Amino acid sequence: MGKVANDPRPLHGELSEPAGLTVSDLLSLSAFSTARVVAGHSGLARAVTCANVMEVPDIAPWVKPDQLLITTGYPLRDFPQGLASLVSTLDRAGVAALAVKLRRYLRELPDDMLAEADRLGLPVLLLDDGVAFDDLINAVLSDVLGRQPSVQDHSETVHRTLVSVILDGGGLDELVGTLGGLLDGGQTFVTTTDGRVLARHGVDEAVDDLPDLFSAAGRFRSERFAAGTHRSGSLAVSVAAVLAGKADHGRLVHVRQRGNISLADRAVLERAATVFALAITKSIAVQAVEAKYRGDFVRDVLIGRAGAPEAVVEHFESLGWNVARPLVVVVAALDPATERAAPDDTGTPAGRTVQDRFTNAWIQVVGRHDRTAPAVGFAQEVVAMVGVPDGKRPREVVDTLIQAVRGDGGGGRRSFGTGVSRLITDPTGIPAGYEQARRSVHVGRQLQGASAVAHFDDLGAFRLLSLIEDVSELRNFVQEVLGELAHESKPEAADMRATLRVLLDTNFNVAETSRRLHFHYNTLRYRITKLERIVGPFTQDPDLQLDLSLALRVMQMRGL
Numbered sequence: 001m002g003k004v005a006n007d008p009r010p011l012h013g014e015l016s017e018p019a020g021l022t023v024s025d026l027l028s029l030s031a032f033s034t035a036r037v038v039a040g041h042s043g044l045a046r047a048v049t050c051a052n053v054m055e056v057p058d059i060a061p062w063v064k065p066d067q068l069l070i071t072t073g074y075p076l077r078d079f080p081q082g083l084a085s086l087v088s089t090l091d092r093a094g095v096a097a098l099a100v101k102l103r104r105y106l107r108e109l110p111d112d113m114l115a116e117a118d119r120l121g122l123p124v125l126l127l128d129d130g131v132a133f134d135d136l137i138n139a140v141l142s143d144v145l146g147r148q149p150s151v152q153d154h155s156e157t158v159h160r161t162l163v164s165v166i167l168d169g170g171g172l173d174e175l176v177g178t179l180g181g182l183l184d185g186g187q188t189f190v191t192t193t194d195g196r197v198l199a200r201h202g203v204d205e206a207v208d209d210l211p212d213l214f215s216a217a218g219r220f221r222s223e224r225f226a227a228g229t230h231r232s233g234s235l236a237v238s239v240a241a242v243l244a245g246k247a248d249h250g251r252l253v254h255v256r257q258r259g260n261i262s263l264a265d266r267a268v269l270e271r272a273a274t275v276f277a278l279a280i281t282k283s284i285a286v287q288a289v290e291a292k293y294r295g296d297f298v299r300d301v302l303i304g305r306a307g308a309p310e311a312v313v314e315h316f317e318s319l320g321w322n323v324a325r326p327l328v329v330v331v332a333a334l335d336p337a338t339e340r341a342a343p344d345d346t347g348t349p350a351g352r353t354v355q356d357r358f359t360n361a362w363i364q365v366v367g368r369h370d371r372t373a374p375a376v377g378f379a380q381e382v383v384a385m386v387g388v389p390d391g392k393r394p395r396e397v398v399d400t401l402i403q404a405v406r407g408d409g410g411g412g413r414r415s416f417g418t419g420v421s422r423l424i425t426d427p428t429g430i431p432a433g434y435e436q437a438r439r440s441v442h443v444g445r446q447l448q449g450a451s452a453v454a455h456f457d458d459l460g461a462f463r464l465l466s467l468i469e470d471v472s473e474l475r476n477f478v479q480e481v482l483g484e485l486a487h488e489s490k491p492e493a494a495d496m497r498a499t500l501r502v503l504l505d506t507n508f509n510v511a512e513t514s515r516r517l518h519f520h521y522n523t524l525r526y527r528i529t530k531l532e533r534i535v536g537p538f539t540q541d542p543d544l545q546l547d548l549s550l551a552l553r554v555m556q557m558r559g560l
Helices: 080-093 111-120 133-167 172-182 263-302 309-318 350-369 394-406 427-448 461-466 471-486 491-505 510-517 521-535 542-556
Strands: 036-039 050-053 067-071 097-100 124-126 187-191 197-201 228-232 235-244 247-256 327-334 375-377 382-387 416-420 453-455
Touching: 036 111, 050 133, 067 133, 080 111, 111 124, 133 172, 133 263, 172 187, 172 197, 172 263, 235 263, 247 263, 263 375, 263 427, 309 427, 327 350, 327 394, 327 427, 350 375, 350 382, 350 394, 382 394, 382 427, 394 416, 394 453, 416 427, 427 453, 427 461, 461 542, 471 491, 471 521, 471 542, 491 510, 491 521, 491 542, 510 521
Parallel strands: 050 067, 067 097, 097 124, 416 453
Antiparallel strands: 036 124, 187 197, 187 247, 228 235, 235 247, 327 382, 327 416, 375 382
C-alpha cells in the first residue's frame, strides 16, 4: 500500500441510491453514445460532478476532484512521452476520467499511458470526431443537477435521524453507531482535532493496523488527512471537520478498506458533522461544570485543606477515583514557548486553547490507562495521581503515559515538561508529592530544556540549588569558585570543565578518568596541574571539591 502522507488523492465514489453520476453512467447518455473505454475499466464507478476542457499541458492546478477532463490532444502533441505521468498527476488531483479525441493532434495513445491508467483505475475514453465539447459538458451538468435533489433529501433524512438521537439523550457513542449503520459498510469514528478517537463504529482489523491511518498509540493521523476524500491503494477515507462556528472540535471519519465511498455517503458525513459538533459542544459544557467541581476538590487536597484523610479517600471514591494505594503525583505543564503563542484561528488566545486540549489529552490517556486514577487540569498545569501496581516501577508507568500524550508529534502537539513525585503509600502524602512534582518540572526544565521529564528522586543537589531565588548570587558563586573556567563562550574553558567534572565523578581516579576521556596518563596529569593553578588545590581540599561540584551543577542549570 502506498503512503497516504506522500500520495493523498481524492477518492471517487461507487454510488448506490441515492446516487450521483458515475463514469459508467456517462456512457448511457446520448452525447457519449459513441465513446469507447480504452483503459481504466476498474474506475468506471468514479463519481462525476462536472466537466472541464484541457487546453494547456500543466492542467493539474486547475482541475477539480470528480471532474471529467476533455481534450483534443492539442496541448499534448509535443509531449507524447509524458502522457503516463499525466495520468498519474490527474489521478492524484481526483479527476474522474480523461476523454480524448484522436487523429487530429494525436495519432494514438501510448501503451505506457494506457497501462498506467489501468493500474490506477483512471478511465480513458476515446471520443468520436463529430462530438462537440459543449454537448458533452451540457450533458454532464444536466444529469448532475438532476440527481442532486435525491442526494440532498437523503442527507436531510440522516440529519434528522441523528438530531433525534441527541434529543433522546444520546452521546457520541450512540451517534457514531447510528451513523455507521446508515453508511454503506466500513468503519466510522469521531476524533479530537489531533486524532484521538472518541467513539467508533465497526471493527476492521485490516483498517486498525494500517500505519498510514493510525499511529502506534492508536491516534488517527489527522495531520495527513485534511477534510475531504482520500485514497491510497484499496484504502478509502472520507473526512469531515467537526466545526461549531469558528471552534474546531475534531474530525468525523469514514473508512473503507475495499471499494469506494459514494457521493451520497460523503454528503451524509459532511451533514452529520454539524450534529456531532452540537453533541461535542453539549458534552464540553457538561464536562466544564464537572471539571470545575472536581478541580476545586483536588486543589484543596493538593494544598492540604480537604479535611480528614478518611473523608478525602471517601470523596475520591464518590468521584470514581482511588487514592488509597501506592501512587505518584504527576504534574505536566506546557513549555513556556507554547504559552506565548499568538492567537489561533478560533479567535481564542492560543495558550488557552492549547491548554484545554493538553488537559483533555492527559485526562483521556490517564483514563484509558486507569479509570480510577484522578486527573484534572488547572490554568497552567495538569495533575494526575497515577497508581503504581506491585512489581512495577513508577518510571515505567509514567513514561508510558507521557509517550501516549506526546504521540508521534503530529496533529498540533506541543512540547511539555513533566515532573514526578516520590512513591506515595498514604493519601496524607499527596500534598508533599504535589510539591515534589512541581519542583521537578521547574528543575527539569533548567537541566534539560523543553520536553523535560524529571523524577524527584533523581534531582539530588539540584533540588536545593533550585530553591535559591537570587540568581545573581548563584552567578557570583560560580565565578568565585571556577574563575576563568566559568566562561561559557570559551571552548578551552568548557574542555577543562569537562575534565574537572570527570575527575570529581571518579573521585580523582586518574586511570579511570584517562580511560573515559581517552587521554594519555601524562596528558591528564598536566591538566590536573593546570586546573589546580586556576581553582586551587582541589585534589587535597574536600571543601573545595564540594564547592567545585556545586558550581558545575549550577552551570548545568538553564536560565540563570
